[in-house]
Amino acid sequence: MTSAAYAAPVMSWYAHHARDLPWRRPDASPWSILVSEIMLQQTPVSRVIPAHAAWLDRWPEPRALASASVADALRQWDRLGYPRRAVRLHASARLITSRHGGRVPSSAEELRSLPGVGAYTAAAVASFAFGQRRAVLDTNVRRVLARLVVGESRPAPTVSAAERLLADRLLPPDGKLAARWSVGLMELGALVCTAARPRCAECPLADQCAWLRRGYPPSPRRRRAPGYEGSDRQCRGKLLAVLRDAQGPVGASTLAAAWNDAGQRDRCLAALLADGLVTRGTDGSLGLPGDEPPRPETPGQTA
Numbered sequence: 001m002t003s004a005a006y007a008a009p010v011m012s013w014y015a016h017h018a019r020d021l022p023w024r025r026p027d028a029s030p031w032s033i034l035v036s037e038i039m040l041q042q043t044p045v046s047r048v049i050p051a052h053a054a055w056l057d058r059w060p061e062p063r064a065l066a067s068a069s070v071a072d073a074l075r076q077w078d079r080l081g082y083p084r085r086a087v088r089l090h091a092s093a094r095l096i097t098s099r100h101g102g103r104v105p106s107s108a109e110e111l112r113s114l115p116g117v118g119a120y121t122a123a124a125v126a127s128f129a130f131g132q133r134r135a136v137l138d139t140n141v142r143r144v145l146a147r148l149v150v151g152e153s154r155p156a157p158t159v160s161a162a163e164r165l166l167a168d169r170l171l172p173p174d175g176k177l178a179a180r181w182s183v184g185l186m187e188l189g190a191l192v193c194t195a196a197r198p199r200c201a202e203c204p205l206a207d208q209c210a211w212l213r214r215g216y217p218p219s220p221r222r223r224r225a226p227g228y229e230g231s232d233r234q235c236r237g238k239l240l241a242v243l244r245d246a247q248g249p250v251g252a253s254t255l256a257a258a259w260n261d262a263g264q265r266d267r268c269l270a271a272l273l274a275d276g277l278v279t280r281g282t283d284g285s286l287g288l289p290g291d292e293p294p295r296p297e298t299p300g301q302t303a
Contacts, residue, residue, distance in 0.1 A: 003170045006148070007181050009204035014184035017191065021045065022052060023128075024183065030104035030129035031061055037121045038089050042082050045190075051080055063102045065093035069290030074277070075244045083240055083277055087289070088116030106130040119159075127182055133175040135167035136182040140189025144205075145170070147193060151210030153219045154195065235259050235268040243278065249287030 022028065023036035035055055039048045055076060059065035065073065070090050077086035092114040096104055104125065105111055111122035123134040137159055146155040149166060156163075171178040192199050200206050211217070228234055238258045242250065259265040269286075272278040279289050 003172060006170060006205060006208065007172055007177070010184040010188060011177075011180055013204040014180070014187055018183075018187055019045075019191075022049070028129075029061075030106075030125065032056055033129040034092070034104050034117075034121075034125050035089065037124050038085050038116065039080060041085065041121070043080050047080065051078070059093070061102060062093040062096040062104065065090060066097040071288035071290040074240070074288050078244065079237070079241070081237070084275060085116060087276060088114075091115040092117065104129065106132070108132070108134060124182075127175070127179040131175040131179055133171055133173070133178045134182075135164060135171055136179075136186070137163070137167055138186060140187075140193075141167070141182065141185045143195060144185050144189045144193045147198075147211035148205055148209050151214045151217070153211060153217065232264065232268050232271070235261075235264055236272055239265070239269060239272060240277065243286065243288050243291075246287070248291050249279075249281055249285035251285055255286060 018024070021036075023033050032052075036048065036052050039052055039055075043051075058076060059068065068090070070087055073086045073090040074083055077083055080086075095114055096102060100110070105114075106126065106129070108122040108126040111117050111125055112119070117125075120137060124136045124138070126132040127134040127136050142155040142159070142163065145163070145166060146152045149170075170181075172181050188203070188205075192203050200209070200212055203209065206212055239255055242255055242258045246254070255269065256262070256265065259268075269278065273280060276289060278286055279291070280286055
């Protein structure tokens with residue numbers, strides 16, 4: 001099957017069913033697209049839409065974020081989860097400002113040099129922001145191609161060389177059309193060819209789908225991810241929430257009230273310190289990177 005035979009029905013379907021997302025609009029800046037890709041890495045679209053809008057209202061270009069503190073970025077990130085993304089986005093803004101004149105670089109190689117930007121994000125920004133012919137392999141795209149061409153219900157945990165070759169081969173030759181093909185596959189995977197309960201009757205590629213022809217064979221079961229409640233991830237989130245809500249560094253006793261299990265709390269705090277998400281002052285106080293240390297009392301000052 002040729003790439004054109006797949007692309008035409010996907011692009012026609014996308015034209016009628018695409019969601020109106022701010023980072024997909026024709027006037028979306030490369031910065032808007034980069035911010036959206038970082039936010040979308042592990043967060044649902046519904047939560048990213050308001051966070052993305054608030055972020056760009058505050059920092060409409062990389063220079064604006066570069067002049068802010070890491071603490072500002074972490075507080076604005078709020079509860080989107082995986083807050084290292086905010087730290088890396090802040091570091092990227094500073095690098096874009098100092099090395100690229102405040103403009104998001106267009107080449108995938110230069111994008112890969114930004115903190116927290118991997119192969120997928122670099123390809124996505126190069127494709128969606130600059131119209132380059134790049135295969136964009138997110139979870140949805142990989143699942144659609146695995147079902148459509150390979151006949152498997154889901155792809156392997158990691159991207160293989162064969163998977164990349166397949167994605168490259170199916171790209172339309174024109175960069176802008178390639179970008180539309182990729183975003184169309186993303187939308188198809190998000191809305192129709194979903195991980196659970198795919199709506200094959202609504203799929204524009206149903207008559208070409210190898211997985212459907214094989215009778216929907218299941219993939220081997222994978223180990224379930226550990227739950228969130230009581231996890232180290234939840235504990236770290238609670239500790240960071242205290243520091244985001246504070247106006248500056250706090251004492252260790254304030255953090256102690258955020259989580260009852262002292263051993264787990266100490267372990268998670270140590271991880272946050274090692275990751276650079278929390279800093280410890282010379283007086284033992286704890287805060288977000290860039291928070292002002294508490295001012296010493298002057299003689300005669302009252303509580």
